[in-house]
Amino acid sequence: MTEASYFNVVITTIFAREFxxxxxxxLNYRIAIxxxxxxxxxxxxxxxxxxxKSAVFAALAALLIVGAVAVILNILSxxxxxxxxxILMGISGLVAAICMLQLSLKIPQWLGxxxxxxxxxxxxxxxxxxxxxxPQEVSAIIREIRFTVAWNIWxxxxxxxxxxxxxFLTGTAIAVPLSALAGILIALLxxxxxxxxxxxxxxxxxxxxxxxxxxxxxxxxxxxxxxxDFEKVSGETQTVFILRSPxxxxxxxPMALFEPFGYSSQYTILMLLSMFSWLLLxxxxxxxxxxxxxxxxxxxxxxxxxxxxxxxxxxSEETSEQDIVILNNEP
Numbered sequence: 001m002t003e004a005s006y007f008n009v010v011i012t013t014i015f016a017r018e019f020x021x022x023x024x025x026x027l028n029y030r031i032a033i034x035x036x037x038x039x040x041x042x043x044x045x046x047x048x049x050x051x052x053k054s055a056v057f058a059a060l061a062a063l064l065i066v067g068a069v070a071v072i073l074n075i076l077s078x079x080x081x082x083x084x085x086x087i088l089m090g091i092s093g094l095v096a097a098i099c100m101l102q103l104s105l106k107i108p109q110w111l112g113x114x115x116x117x118x119x120x121x122x123x124x125x126x127x128x129x130x131x132x133x134x135p136q137e138v139s140a141i142i143r144e145i146r147f148t149v150a151w152n153i154w155x156x157x158x159x160x161x162x163x164x165x166x167x168f169l170t171g172t173a174i175a176v177p178l179s180a181l182a183g184i185l186i187a188l189l190x191x192x193x194x195x196x197x198x199x200x201x202x203x204x205x206x207x208x209x210x211x212x213x214x215x216x217x218x219x220x221x222x223x224x225x226x227x228x229d230f231e232k233v234s235g236e237t238q239t240v241f242i243l244r245s246p247x248x249x250x251x252x253x254p255m256a257l258f259e260p261f262g263y264s265s266q267y268t269i270l271m272l273l274s275m276f277s278w279l280l281l282x283x284x285x286x287x288x289x290x291x292x293x294x295x296x297x298x299x300x301x302x303x304x305x306x307x308x309x310x311x312x313x314x315x316s317e318e319t320s321e322q323d324i325v326i327l328n329n330e331p
Contacts, residue, residue: 008175013256014163015183021260022156023191024218026055028103028211029149031198035207036110043138050146058150062157069165085162086232092155093226099148100219101282104212105289111208117296119288190257212286220278221262227274237269 033039033047108114116137164176201207231237243265248255250265262275 006175006178008167008179011164011167011176011179012183012186013251013253015160015180016186016253017183017256017259018156018160019184019187020190020257021218022055022153023187024194024214024260025100025152026051026149027191027195027198028107028215029145031195031207032107032110032211033145035204037112038110039138047142047145050142051149054146054149055153058153059157062154062161066158066161066165083233086229089155089159089162090226090229090233092151092158093222093229096152096155097219097222097226097278099151100215100222101278101285102144103148104215104219104282105285107211107215108208108289111204113205113208113293114289115293115296117289117292119285119292186257216282216286217261219282220275221260223278224262224264224271224275228268228271231268231270240267240269240272242266 029051030048033044033051036044039047105114109116160180167176198207198211201210243249246252248265250256250259250263255263255265264271
C-alpha cells in the first residue's frame with residue numbers, strides 16, 4: 001500500500017466544500033440570534049440551543065441512514081442509481097434554497113431593519129402595533145429554525161456520505177479518514193475566520209446587509225444546483241461556457257470552496273436561467289419587504305399609540321393602589 005493511497009484530494013475537496021456551507025449556515029443563525037433586539041436573553045439561549053441540537057441530531061441521523069445504505073449496497077454489491085441520487089439531491093437542494101431565502105429575509109427582521117409584516121401592505125391594515133412576538137410566534141420561529149438547520153446539515157452530510165459510497169464499495173476507503181479530516185479542518189478554519197469577521201462588525205446595518213446577502217447567495221447557488229441535478233436526469237441543456245483551466249475547476253481545491261457561493265467552472269443554459277431568475281425573485285422579495293416595512297412604520301408613527309388605550313386603566317389602577325397606601329399611612 002503506497003502512501004498516496006491514504007490521502008485523496010477529491011475527498012478533501014468535497015468535505016471542505018460541504019462542511020464550509022454547513023458552518024456558514026450555523027454561524028449565520030447564531031450571530032443573528034445573538035444580535036436580535038426582539039428577544040430577551042432567555043429566548044436567545046433557547047434558540048441557540050435549538051441550533052446546536054438540530055445540527056447534531058441531523059448529522060447523527062444522516063450518518064446512521066447513509067451508513068445503513070452503504071452496508072446494504074455492499075452486501076448486494078450494487079451501486080446507487082445515478083438518476084435516483086440526482087433527483088434526491090435536486091429535491092433536497094430546492095427545499096434548502098427556499099429555507100435559505102426565508103433566512104435571508106428573516107435576518108434583517110431579527111436585527112430590526114425589517115418589521116414583522118407581510119410583503120403585501122394590504123395584509124397589514126389590521127395588524128396591531130406590538131413590537132414583541134407572542135409566545136405562539138416565538139414557538140413558530142423556533143420550529144422554523146429547527147427545521148432549516150436540521151435540513152441543511154442533513155443534506156450536507158448526506159452529500160458527503162453518498163459521495164463516499166463508491167470508495168467503500170471498491171475497497172479504497174482507506175483514504176477517507178485523513179482526507180475527510182483535512183477537508184473538515186479547512187472548512188472549520190475558514191468558517192472560524194468568517195465568524196470572527198462578523199463578530200467584529202460594530203454596525204448592525206452592515207452586519208445585517210452582509211449576512212442577508214450571504215444567505216441570499218447561498219439560496220441562489222442551492223437553487224441553481226438543484227435545477228442542474230434535475231437537468232442531469234432529463235438531459236442537460238446546451239453548455240454556455242467552460243473554464244478549462246485546472247486551477248479554475250469547481251471540482252478541485254481551491255475553487256471548490258467557492259461553489260457554495262454560486263461558483264461553477266461550467267454553466268448550462270438552464271443553470272444561468274435558474275440563477276438569474278432566483279436572484280430576481282430574492283431581490284423582489286427584499287424590495288417588497290422593505291416597502292411594506294416603510295409603509296407600516298409610516299402608519300405606526302402617524303397613528304395614535306395603541307398602548308394609550310390601555311394606559312388610563314393601568315394608570316388608574318396604579319393610582320388607586322397608591323391612594324390606598326397613602327390612606328393606610330394617614331393618622
